[in-house]
Amino acid sequence: MIIGILLSVILLVICIGLFLHHRRKKNVDKFSPVPTKSPSGESEMMKIQIVGTNGHSSISGSVPTELYSHSSVDSTNIADLFESHGMQLPMSVLLKATNNFDEDYILGRGGFGVVYKGTLNGKLVAVKRCDSGTMGTKGLQEFMAEIDVLRKVRHRHLVALLGYCTHGNERLLVYEYMSGGTLREHLCDLQQSGYTPLTWTQRMTIALDVARGIEYLHGLAQETFIHRDLKPSNILLDQDLRAKVSDFGLVKLAKDTDKSMMTRVAGTFGYLAPEYASMFTSHFYKYFVLKYNQLLSRI
Structure with a gap:
């Protein structure tokens, strides 16, 4: 019975994720990115390097300066x-x-x-x-x-x-100020933080809050942003356990027409998608890892 409930929840999460992903694709054409200009004398393309986990450059390429x-x-x-x-x-x-x-x-x-x-x-x-x-x-x-x-x-x-x-x-x-602490504290540090385990309803509400925040960054803001470091410690909760995405130091700006452009790999190991060349796919992967964390911490 427990396995059946778990499989049902996983299926529900995947369905919600696919729905939001489809909705974002429909909405993205309604908004035009704010054009950005490169500084005078600068090439329209700039060299970047993808840094591997060993600290050495593994791939190099060129991207528009909008990914700056x-x-x-x-x-x-x-x-x-x-x-x-x-x-x-x-x-x-x-x-x-x-x-x-x-x-x-x-x-x-x-x-x-x-x-x-x-x-x-x-x-x-x-x-x-x-x-x-x-x-x-x-x-x-x-x-x-x-x-x-x-x-x-x-x-x-x-x-x-x-x-x-x-x-x-x-x-x-x-x-x-977010009085509820980080999602990580509610999932992994219960003894140290003193929080009680989250209910399934609270977990689903938090997941939807995060999805709405990322959806806004991807397709509803004037410009399209990629967070690149979506993980439990970067999700903050208020007193009602409603979630907000934080830590925007690794965010990248991307044109809506160049969603598959590569940029320097950044973020936390384990939350980086294998197919990170597509930044939007990477975000969907990170969201799935986040949900998987929530499920494992509950079992």
Whole structure:
């Protein structure tokens, strides 16, 4: 009986995934991407390399500059992004919001920084603090990319960027606060986090929330974005256990007409599709791995 229920759930998940995939294909023609121009003097095509898991280049090729990555990041570029948005916050405000970055306020630690809980204008926020001296070029590129993407997208199932700060070597991003923690904590770290196991209904609701967020990135935003690092630790939950996709440092911009273009492999091993040459297929694969994780953690 248990096996029958499990097979039914897996079949339902696959059907939902195929439905959303078909729906996205129907909607994608209704929206036109915002054209982007290459800097003057730059070739329309730029060389990229696909980096293998051993750190060595395995494939090289050319892609349009719409599939871009920034080669350098500085405070001036970041300020230009939000020149008309008024989202740059002074360091003094964030120091006060986090009680001078008190260790008791730490929510978690990531690859390039520490996330603190804070209060800004009476509202709970999450402050991601990074040091440009230790981030390296890759970390600074991801910092820039996250600002660049989140200022262009807004959806109920994508974590919202509320502001940013650059102060000396400090690089800080301010997000809405998600009190439910990460999906990983609810699936894999129950003893440490103290959460109770998710019900099947909650798991299906979370899966649909994630699918809607990714569908928006793929076909409903003005431009088409590829997340490239969809995994349980990058899915945040609110107090009602509704999900939002986070961590947009590895997001790539792609033209709707070039959905099968290859870009540098990025993301977490195990969540990369074997057929990663097609980025949209890769996203569908990651979504399936995510659902498989949910099923295994429940059994």
